[in-house]
Amino acid sequence: MNADNHVRIYAKKRDEGDYVVIIPSLGRGVEDYTEQYHSTITTRLAEAGYQVVLIQPRGAGKSSGDLTPANASMSMFAQDIKVVLDDLNINKANFIGHAFGNRLARTFATLYPEYVDHLVLMASGGNFTMDEKQETCLKNSFNLKLPDEERVGYIDCAFFAKGNDASIWLTGWYPELAAAQMLAANMINPDFYKKAGGKSFLLIQAAEDFIAPPENAGRRLKQELGDQVTYIEIPDAGHALSSEQPDAIATYIVNYLNQ
Template sequence: MRAGIFLSLICAAGLACTGPLRAADEGTAWDHLVDEQVVEHGDGTANHVRVFAADGDSGPWLSIIPSLGRGVEDYTEDYHSTLTRRFVEAGYRVVLVQPRGIGRSRGDLTPENLSMGQFANDLKRSFDALGITQVSLIGHAFGNRLARTFATLYPDMVDNLALMASGGNFAMSEEQQSCLRGSFNLSLAEPERLKALACAFFAVGNDASVWLEGWYPELAAAEVHAANMVNGDFFKAAGGVPFLLVQAGEDFIAPPDKAGRVLEADLGDQVTYAEVPHAGHALSSEQPDIVAAIIIAHFQRN
């Protein structure tokens, strides 16, 4: 299903399709936290895992994999996102696995010691510890590569798959690289960082300050190295698992014409494609209600 049809259905359902993020007036994701634990993997690695649900003992499992050098709080009201709450309201049990190196999650972050397979295995072992045998996966930005790697390695565990802000196989311009570098440079003065964040991650007019915090450069360096060490063809087709691709219409880092539309053209019917207006690479904090509605509608159709 193409973007225009998908978005017309969402707009007809009563969700605002442009404009600023609505104020959270229905509680937060944290009201639905039903379980929290640190899962030890026995090799010095551990992941802090949180489960959000309306009913802790029922509902299909869903997990969101965060973007480069960022944590799972991005999908809560902590970072102006309603994604977790919307999925819980739709009946899912949302399990958020904090990447190693953030908070209570730990593990080796030496770049040369890590691979995409190891990051995927962190997820697998965390799911196994909770008795999760099938899960709907959503990967955001870098997380889309990890989600597709997971689907390639463990296809039988993937119930549904969605990607947000998927990058493409193209050389970034100097301006794109500069904006990215500035976003991760925590020593920059706040006005400079805000300018870099707005350039790299947010559509014009959206509030980049919501992403001033929550950056983990050491994790980002390990993730970049892991991604660069694997041929993109390995995970490109997600092991043949069909997926939804939600692209931001104003994504400076991953422009639709160089990223999402290209991937859709390459993989054909395997991909259901939608573009979200007035959003950049940080679309989960810019247009979370629209993104959630698109993903929920797609998952419920399957």
């Protein structure tokens, strides 16, 4: 990954406090965890004394890199993160992974466990096949050629709980990045990263997640891994929970990290 301004660090005081790396959702950038997308998670973590490291995925914002689907792999995306951390002389951090980012966070923890302190996952998907409506809503959320009004309907269907404002996520989509990430995720056996290298983790699942329903995803993972997982469900939230219930999520994350 080669880019200018592809890394941001938020902190009350630089070089004080443990690091937290947030890995974003499929085809989206790190701005999702800032006020730009109605999220207070980064701000709340910084206020709690953490240094929040937001690494823009290749192809998002000003971050560049090969996104040829045939060349993409989960290990490639994980190595991007490692390269940035090495450049910043960060050899230990807490990690938060959202949706696709949860898979990448667990892959990173499996490949580079020495870099990972605490681990938090949001909107973890399960090993199940999506139905036609799920696939249609997800696919058309990335179709930037659709009229805004039509596409917001698909974003609402795929990512937001009933009554929440899906227009928050009308922008910030990177279809080319998403295509590479989806192929990378499909090319790896989920059993490789399922246990996150043996790291215990907090799993925050949205109660109204249409793409990753709790009964097919988070609850099942908790059942499989048992005490390795601290499991929480957030009401009134869908797959975009970081922009729907950020304060509640931030509270759970800070409490978990402070343990």
